[in-house]
Amino acid sequence: MTDTTACDWRSFLLRWSGEWADSLPDDETRSEDDEAARRARWLGFPPASEERIAAMEERLGRRMPPSYRRFLEVSDGWRHAGGFVWLLAGTEDAHWHDNESGLADLFEEYLDEDAGPGERREADLWRRGLQLDVESDATHVLLDPEDVDGDGEWAVYTWASWRAAPPERHANFHAFMRDMHREFHSLRARPGDGEPEFVNDTTRTLDAQMEEARLEALRGGWERAVNALDEAKEYGRPRAAALGDQIRRLLGQTSMVYFEGLATDPRYAPELLPPLVAEQAAHSYRDDSALTFHLRGADADVVSLAHATLDQVRNGTYRYTAAGPFGEAVERARERARWGDTDGAWRTLIDALSLWEPLGPDHLAPLGWVADPVLGPLLTPERGRELLSTPRGGQAGGAPGPTAGLDPGGLAWLAEPDPGNNRTSYRFVLVEGVEPDELPGRLADGDGTVLNAPMTLWEARRGSLRDRREFSSYDDRALMVVGRAGAGWSFAFEGDPPSFDRRRFVSPAAAAAGAGTRAVVVWSGLRTVHGERFFHLSVARDDAEQYAFTYVDGEVRSSGALPRALDPSRFFGDPADGEGTERSLLEAVAGEFGVRLPRHAIVNGRLHTFTTRSWTRPPRDGEAYMVIRVG
Structure with a gap:
């Protein structure tokens, strides 16, 4: 766990407050408290004294976990924790939930006789948890006094009925607040009409990390790149998910991979639409409403290309092509693969990868081939890692060792x-x-x-x-x-x-x-x-x-x-x-x-x-x- 001193909390909370204040339109109608918070550039409250914290602990019968205690020393409560908790409890409002919501009964109804200790403990959370949400959009925030780590930190659980998901666990109160800061950023990342552009020190830092991650991915350092891109994705940074999805798809991951914002860009559509529609073809049963959703905002030419490619993938006639010497290697690889030499076909592709030309700065690797009926079966997670580890797109780096062949030889x-x-x-x-x-x-x-x-x-x-x-x-x-x-x-x-x-x-x-x-x-x-x-x-x-x-x-x-x-x-x-x-x-x-x-x-x-x-x-x-x- 990362220790959080009072100074760490104050710096973090001040930055969050300033970002929140700057994201608000000038002409928006706000409550009196929110307007005062905007002018003060402070979402918190005055610090809680040691006496107030001690009185709270005496009332509750438990010493509070370290990160929540240190938070209270900086701000006795918090407004707008993420997008759905409007007021978070301080020393006065925190109280034992004691099944106030009746959710313990609801969760216990779904337990069967084979339910394990973990499932029963989850249902009992609503009886033992310390409630921190005061005002929210039907969202509950509970500190769990029985889910304690070696530093004495209590896990935080959040749950909302409209999310149709089990309670989400946060390792401690500090981790919960970091997650709520990310949620705030992800909801503000694409401002609507009339809203100010969402730019601040956090977004500038993340965008710089994304640019370095993009170059690192082309150099073959995909693991470092995907970690940086995933962090930026959690903050809702535009392009972060689409860049990371290119890496994830080559690792064999298809669930929740949509290349958002890039698949509908005419520059990248020829490479990113094929793997997107291939997943649609595999699971849609001719209901293409999901594809229509992912094509929202695309122009007529891109929509037409998507549906034409979908038809080709479904009837097995899609054929991947690429420009230049790499494209010539693709044709040689297809010729080898269609007669069964998949190991030779793979080596043909990899040996020519340094000659591959991206379609634009946000294109990290050739991807359309995974939807090709002959070339697609070449991909395995091991081969995907080899491709991602190979320098390309004009970047230099160390070449990886070749993956082992898939065919053992003989009969x-x-x-x-x-x-x-x-x-x-x-x-x-x-x-x-x-x-x-x-x-x-x-x-x-x-x-x-x-x-x-x-x-x-x-x-x-x-x-x-x-x-x-x-x-x-x-x-x-x-x-x-x-x-x-x-x-x-x-x-x-x-x-x-x-x-x-x-x-x-x-x-x-x-x-x-x-x-x-x-x-x-x-x-x-x-x-x-x-x-x-x-x-x-x-x-x-x-x-x-x-x-x-x-x-x-x-x-x-x-x-x-x-x-x-x-x-x-x-x-x-x-x-x-x-x-x-x-x-x-x-x-x-x-x-x-x-x-x-x-x-x-x-x-x-x-x-x-x-x-x-x-x-x-x-x-x-x-x-x-x-x-x-x-x-």
């Missing part, structure tokens, strides 16, 4: 439980010597030979079902994401395939392998909870299968000359060790062919998709199957 990560433990089966095709956009031509027929725009697997599944009118029990067409699987290889991957039927399964390996190329097919279900545990591997070259094996619940069937590294007898000794066996198999496949699958892109990113031809043979004579047609 073994597929044997690890995913969040929710839902990935118990998957299948993929690896093809050597072809680009990812060539895979549909080898694995699909008809309309399936065209790649869809990048999207998540969930979005792709939803889209594929939207227009589908026929479902067959014999049909097993896979909806797969595609990308690069290492040097010279491309992949097609499906993370939640249907049940494996070894009697009808037809490997697509031979069809995927063309002249002079190899194809590898893996379908794993070693961790399936229901049904048979299985694993299939097939390898083809030059349009023909070379070798394959299929393991199903203890039985292995193989064909062709299997290389020793992939001999199934090396892996299926312990039928109970599903995860260990699966990992060993995946490591062997990765080692044999030098391939990998990009975990971050598959799990969290957006990749191109297409639908393959069926992985099962057609029905034979006499085999029954069912077809469901919708609409």
Whole structure:
């Protein structure tokens, strides 16, 4: 706790009083007491003598906490503590609340039988607290004699029914008064028509700190910058929230991030509107009233840009661009990210960040890319900190160490439980010597030979079902994401395939392998909870299968000359060790062919998709199957 001497209190209270007096319009009608306070430039009262304080303590039966006691020695009460407490108690008016408001009963009504000690203590505050509010806008201020720190300070709790929030705790009376000074500043920071400009020593100091924080942020010192900006924000300084929001958004924070005042500025709108509308698109369910509120004051061009960007974000067509060499790096990064190389894409962006050009002095970092469907998934809190720690915008500073890559390499990560433990089966095709956009031509027929725009697997599944009118029990067409699987290889991957039927399964390996190329097919279900545990591997070259094996619940069937590294007898000794066996198999496949699958892109990113031809043979004579047609 910061000790507050009588001199500290007097200096602080005099400054507050002067700022209050200077903020009042000359022609405003005021009460007689307020007018006298304005002329005297003093919101307080005469000091309380030691005898008055002692008499108060005898009346209340408790010695007052240090910071409140020292306040009384300077002013025996206070007017306009913040915006909603018009008179704060001195020695005469402070009294035990003793549930005078009936709020103890109200709070206790909401306690259930499982309520903890903290909740019960909060409800009891209204019986034991010392009431300091004398006149207010339905706002209560209570000192809590049972919430005491090591210096003997009592916590202060404030509560107003119209705020629809639990009581707010202030560490002590001095902290409460500092918070009320900030509240006064935040309410005066944007004067209305006819009000004097709100400028004083406090605002000038804060604005100078904000300017230094802006430069510090561009130098990479974002932690120091955000602390200074948050302090200025608490005082309501214009631009402070919008500058801090740029840092918060890159740290992965989206709640209460609005870039107020900057998102509607035509200079900054192209960078700040996309992350703003992306959050709207994610949570609005087509009710855009919140966006309309955040666009208040914007001109028609900015409003039009916001809604056009919102439509693009919703339908997945928004594409972030930037000027100059950094913009060229953005295009290279997108090309890498759309084929699954998210680590390479991130390094491309960061390596070019020193070339980034801000749109204006209040632009702290590139931000529009977080709404790009391909680039947005690159962001993690760790990467956000790396970007913020990198000097940019013409400022010099020390470069941070690179963040670790998100992709572990190889294939073994597929044997690890995913969040929710839902990935118990998957299948993929690896093809050597072809680009990812060539895979549909080898694995699909008809309309399936065209790649869809990048999207998540969930979005792709939803889209594929939207227009589908026929479902067959014999049909097993896979909806797969595609990308690069290492040097010279491309992949097609499906993370939640249907049940494996070894009697009808037809490997697509031979069809995927063309002249002079190899194809590898893996379908794993070693961790399936229901049904048979299985694993299939097939390898083809030059349009023909070379070798394959299929393991199903203890039985292995193989064909062709299997290389020793992939001999199934090396892996299926312990039928109970599903995860260990699966990992060993995946490591062997990765080692044999030098391939990998990009975990971050598959799990969290957006990749191109297409639908393959069926992985099962057609029905034979006499085999029954069912077809469901919708609409």
